[in-house]
Amino acid sequence: MVNTHRKLILNIYCSAIILPQICICSQFTSSSNDQYNENPGVFPVATNGEQFPWRELRLPTKVIPLHYDLFVHPNLTSLDFVASEKIEVFVQDTTQFIILHSHGLEIMNATLQSEEDLRYKKSGEKLTVLSYPAHQQIALLVPEKLMADLRYSVAIDFQAKLADGFKGFYKSTYRTLGGETRTIAVTDFEPTHARMAFPCFDEPLFKANFSIKIRRESRHIALSNMPKVRTIEHEGGLLEDHFETTVKMSTYLVAYIVCDFASVSGTASSGVKVSIYASPDKWSQTHYALEASLKLLDFYENYFNIHYPLPKLDLVAIPDFESGAMENWGLVTYRETSLLFDPKTSSTSDKLWVTKVIAHELAHQWFGNLVTMEWWNDIWLNEGFATYMELISVNVTYPELQFDNIFLNNCFEVIKSDSLNSSRPVSKQAETPTQIQEMFDAISYEKGACLLNMLKDFLSEEKFKKGIIHYLKKFSYRNAKNDDLWSSLSNSCLESDFTSGGFCYSDSKTTSNTLAFLEENVEVKDIMTTWTLQKGIPLVVVEQEGRLLKLRQERFLNGVFRDDPEWGALQERYLWHIPVTYSTSSSNAIHRYLLTSKTDTLYLPEKTSWVKLNVDSNGYYIVHYEAHGWDQLIAVLNQNHTLLRPKDRIGLIHDAFQLVSAGRLTLDKALDLTHYLQHETSIPALLQGLDYLESFYHTMDRRNISDITENLKRYLLQYFKPVIDMQSWSDEGSVWDRRLRSSLLKLACYLNYAPCIRKATELFSQWMESSGKLNIPTDVLKIVYSVGAQTTEGWNYLLEQYGLSLSGAEKNKILYALSTSKHQEKLIKLIDLGMEGKVIKTQDLASLLYVIARNPKGQQLAWNFVKENWTHLLERFELSSFPMRKIISGTTSHFSSKDELQEVKLFFESLQTQGSYLEIFQIVLETISKNIKWLEKNLPTLRNWLLISI
Ligand code: BES
Ligand code: ZN
Numbered sequence: 001m002v003n004t005h006r007k008l009i010l011n012i013y014c015s016a017i018i019l020p021q022i023c024i025c026s027q028f029t030s031s032s033n034d035q036y037n038e039n040p041g042v043f044p045v046a047t048n049g050e051q052f053p054w055r056e057l058r059l060p061t062k063v064i065p066l067h068y069d070l071f072v073h074p075n076l077t078s079l080d081f082v083a084s085e086k087i088e089v090f091v092q093d094t095t096q097f098i099i100l101h102s103h104g105l106e107i108m109n110a111t112l113q114s115e116e117d118l119r120y121k122k123s124g125e126k127l128t129v130l131s132y133p134a135h136q137q138i139a140l141l142v143p144e145k146l147m148a149d150l151r152y153s154v155a156i157d158f159q160a161k162l163a164d165g166f167k168g169f170y171k172s173t174y175r176t177l178g179g180e181t182r183t184i185a186v187t188d189f190e191p192t193h194a195r196m197a198f199p200c201f202d203e204p205l206f207k208a209n210f211s212i213k214i215r216r217e218s219r220h221i222a223l224s225n226m227p228k229v230r231t232i233e234h235e236g237g238l239l240e241d242h243f244e245t246t247v248k249m250s251t252y253l254v255a256y257i258v259c260d261f262a263s264v265s266g267t268a269s270s271g272v273k274v275s276i277y278a279s280p281d282k283w284s285q286t287h288y289a290l291e292a293s294l295k296l297l298d299f300y301e302n303y304f305n306i307h308y309p310l311p312k313l314d315l316v317a318i319p320d321f322e323s324g325a326m327e328n329w330g331l332v333t334y335r336e337t338s339l340l341f342d343p344k345t346s347s348t349s350d351k352l353w354v355t356k357v358i359a360h361e362l363a364h365q366w367f368g369n370l371v372t373m374e375w376w377n378d379i380w381l382n383e384g385f386a387t388y389m390e391l392i393s394v395n396v397t398y399p400e401l402q403f404d405n406i407f408l409n410n411c412f413e414v415i416k417s418d419s420l421n422s423s424r425p426v427s428k429q430a431e432t433p434t435q436i437q438e439m440f441d442a443i444s445y446e447k448g449a450c451l452l453n454m455l456k457d458f459l460s461e462e463k464f465k466k467g468i469i470h471y472l473k474k475f476s477y478r479n480a481k482n483d484d485l486w487s488s489l490s491n492s493c494l495e496s497d498f499t500s501g502g503f504c505y506s507d508s509k510t511t512s513n514t515l516a517f518l519e520e521n522v523e524v525k526d527i528m529t530t531w532t533l534q535k536g537i538p539l540v541v542v543e544q545e546g547r548l549l550k551l552r553q554e555r556f557l558n559g560v561f562r563d564d565p566e567w568g569a570l571q572e573r574y575l576w577h578i579p580v581t582y583s584t585s586s587s588n589a590i591h592r593y594l595l596t597s598k599t600d601t602l603y604l605p606e607k608t609s610w611v612k613l614n615v616d617s618n619g620y621y622i623v624h625y626e627a628h629g630w631d632q633l634i635a636v637l638n639q640n641h642t643l644l645r646p647k648d649r650i651g652l653i654h655d656a657f658q659l660v661s662a663g664r665l666t667l668d669k670a671l672d673l674t675h676y677l678q679h680e681t682s683i684p685a686l687l688q689g690l691d692y693l694e695s696f697y698h699t700m701d702r703r704n705i706s707d708i709t710e711n712l713k714r715y716l717l718q719y720f721k722p723v724i725d726m727q728s729w730s731d732e733g734s735v736w737d738r739r740l741r742s743s744l745l746k747l748a749c750y751l752n753y754a755p756c757i758r759k760a761t762e763l764f765s766q767w768m769e770s771s772g773k774l775n776i777p778t779d780v781l782k783i784v785y786s787v788g789a790q791t792t793e794g795w796n797y798l799l800e801q802y803g804l805s806l807s808g809a810e811k812n813k814i815l816y817a818l819s820t821s822k823h824q825e826k827l828i829k830l831i832d833l834g835m836e837g838k839v840i841k842t843q844d845l846a847s848l849l850y851v852i853a854r855n856p857k858g859q860q861l862a863w864n865f866v867k868e869n870w871t872h873l874l875e876r877f878e879l880s881s882f883p884m885r886k887i888i889s890g891t892t893s894h895f896s897s898k899d900e901l902q903e904v905k906l907f908f909e910s911l912q913t914q915g916s917y918l919e920i921f922q923i924v925l926e927t928i929s930k931n932i933k934w935l936e937k938n939l940p941t942l943r944n945w946l947l948i949s950i
Pocket of ligand 1: 191323324327356357360383437
């Protein structure tokens with residue numbers, strides 16, 4: 001009965017949004033009817049056998065929360081907590097019950113009181129509590145109907161064990177230098193886990209104020225979103241911290257921690273106190289985070305022209321953390337490796353990561369915390385924006401990191417999955433907690449960010465910035481949806497613009513963006529819905545005929561060829577509004593044009609020998625040059641690659657190899673394009689090309705295609721020898737010099753290049769002889785460890801050091817090194833340790849399986865392990881969590897044979913019959929099919945090309 005009903009509800013929504021006009025999903029679907037009385041037959045059954053009065057996953061809107069008084073007392077010895085809360089609610093419409101979220105909590109008592117409703121004036125009218133665990137809801141039944149427009153106060157006493165995993169109010173442990181294990185208690189709520197810590201209206205739209213009190217022992221401290229106002233001493237020496245009331249916010253942003261951490265603090269220009277917390281022995285690794293967070297907070301406050309509204313901001317390194325970080329308002333929590341920086345063992349890539357994560361979480365303090373999406377279908381408004389703001393803020397605060405290159409790479413990463421048919425639109429209906437968790441993927445984060453970057457380029461940075469500030473100010477302390485963003489961006493007139501009918505027009509002489517070239521008003525929404533409600537990525541096919549530039553758009557599909565029978569159907573009804581930009585051989589100017597139809601023809605201003613579309617790779621589309629287009633560009637690269645901008649070179653390399661996967665360009669042509677790389681002066685471009693060549697090597701190595709593996713190795717070592725030999729084993733140079741060094745030496749040692757192995761072995765021996773005290777340059781540390789891990793003695797020594805090291809950055813490098821062993825019994829030992837969760841923490845299990853699966857000697861082992869231990873993995877992580885999805889795709893998506901595809905398919909089917917289904921299953925299967933097809937088509941070409949080239 002219950003199930004049929006749920007299906008019915010879900011079917012109301014359209015599952016695949018093909019064209020923007022077809023379905024714009026509604027935001028708040030709860031019915032305001034008192035369904036209980038109308039049709040009692042179809043209601044679910046509560047745990048006590050009575051009828052549960054609410055059947056939908058989303059809460060009714062008749063009762064809304066205004067304020068929570070929350071008291072929590074965790075016991076870090078018995079590992080449980082007792083708590084109580086008083087929720088002040090406002091009744092919008094008469095009702096007989098209040099529905100709240102609650103998951104795994106034991107409710108001891110619930111009462112109701114009201115100053116405004118005389119019937120409930122005397123305190124403590126006891127309520128009947130019903131529970132419906134399938135929807136993680138409880139119902140509080142009131143003896144007499146609550147009346148509209150009145151306020152009531154609900155008091156609830158409850159208790160639970162501190163959770164085992166990483167969600168709700170959970171325990172985390174760490175080891176001190178002295179070898180003692182200590183426990184802390186910490187929260188992590190997003191998206192739907194506040195309900196594990198206290199009964200609440202656990203949906204983003206129900207914003208309220210929170211006054212939090214935490215009872216603790218004197219050896220601990222308590223932290224929460226707001227600063228502490230007072231501490232009260234209780235008998236038995238227990239202390240109780242009272243925190244200031246929060247601003248209006250969603251439940252998923254509430255946080256509190258009881259721990260014994262140490263901190264460093266500083267003050268931002270605006271007077272906000274910023275502190276970094278870590279376990280006492282890691283205190284010395286907190287300084288970079290303080291510097292970065294102060295800089296970034298200053299940046300955001302200036303950029304948005306909106307003060308960070310809280311008096312303090314704490315950033316805390318949590319020893320057990322499932323994802324990378326979480327933006328709780330005023331109390332941001334991080335995995336240790338996302339916050340701590342150890343100058344002795346953290347590399348420049350580690351610094352980039354820490355900076356990125358801090359920039360991301362601080363951006364959320366505005367995008368997400370101040371303005372929140374109405375519902376999880378638009379989580380990209382949080383995550384896409386935070387990811388986009390990383391680019392804006394880091395490029396200004398740490399220009400030397402050249403973060404725009406990292407950003408571009410992330411766009412390329414998401415294009416890989418977005419060009420599969422199993423991709424999804426950026427905004428997508430999500431109802432169940434599993435569906436909601438699945439929304440936290442590269443489409444929300446990276447595609448969201450790349451689209452915003454494209455729009456910024458289209459509108460001009462100035463206008464875009466103005467629009468988003470307007471959006472942030474207008475929706476502060478409230479919720480927003482896609483359309484709100486689009487209208488803020490449409491109406492963001494600049495002073496130099498003139499307005500008509502509520503829209504602005506740019507003076508084409510003063511701005512160089514596309515809008516300026518359009519005579520009529522452009523509705524941002526018309527353009528952007530083609531990107532957010534349609535899945536996939538367009539391909540712009542261009543053909544130059546004299547001064548004519550013929551353009552055509554298609555849907556770009558990786559692994560589906562034009563002569564495949566399904567091609568036609570997969571193209572139907574897709575149309576984007578594409579901000580096309582191009583430069584030509586005859587002028588450096590950026591030409592702009594909005595392609596809104598399937599085909600169009602442009603007239604070039606002058607005669608030109610070549611055109612390059614998608615200037616600086618700012619657009620989210622792939623370009624194919626027909627006729628002699630590619631040959632001309634390859635010729636330019638070979639003659640003088642600097643005639644093209646570095647990001648255009650990167651884009652050409654990327655697009656060429658993507659077109660190979662789509663069967664539009666032959667592999668030898670794409671490989672020919674990389675030939676100019678020995679003269680490439682831009683490190684990011686060189687790394688882009690190297691990356692493809694390296695990935696081919698890995699594929700061949702995994703598949704044991706020894707002739708190609710050998711020849712590729714020879715080619716790589718021959719071709720890149722001069723630049724490999726130039727590398728020093730040091731930490732000198734700019735950030736990208738250092739990244740190049742890490743990549744090249746890693747490749748060289750991986751390919752067994754004798755000078756590399758020799759040097760790494762020498763450094764490793766010295767390190768062992770110094771009992772791990774010798775400082776090895778951080779950028780080559782991972783390489784030295786990996787070479788050292790190839791002997792049993794080295795491997796064992798590294799494992800020992802792993803257990804002792806206090807640096808997460810170093811531990812990651814050691815774990816990677818250990819995973820590159822050729823001995824299966826060693827790899828099995830690592831997995832056992834990961835499952836045990838002591839030496840190798842459970843939080844690192846997903847990365848461990850991922851790196852073992854990258855090792856040709858470990859790929860089958862990791863996959864077999866996942867199949868055989870599926871239920872054990874599910875005891876540690878939720879099905880749709882980040883780690884679980886990483887484990888699934890990490891141990892399967894590199895497969896490239898029909899047998900492997902069949903095996904993976906059967907396994908996924910068996911899970912489906914047990915009721916587990918994830919979007920990632922389809923993505924993985926399609927990826928493997930694509931790999932198979934790639935090999936079928938390109939293996940002979942690669943073989944021949946190598947024979948000619950070496
Ligand atoms: N809001 C997320 C944390 C999160 C992730 C909550 C998944 C629920 C599900 C946070 O802002 C985030 O995006 N963290 C990233 C790091 C970021 C730098 C990309 C993460 O955890 O990977
Ligand atoms: Zn985020």
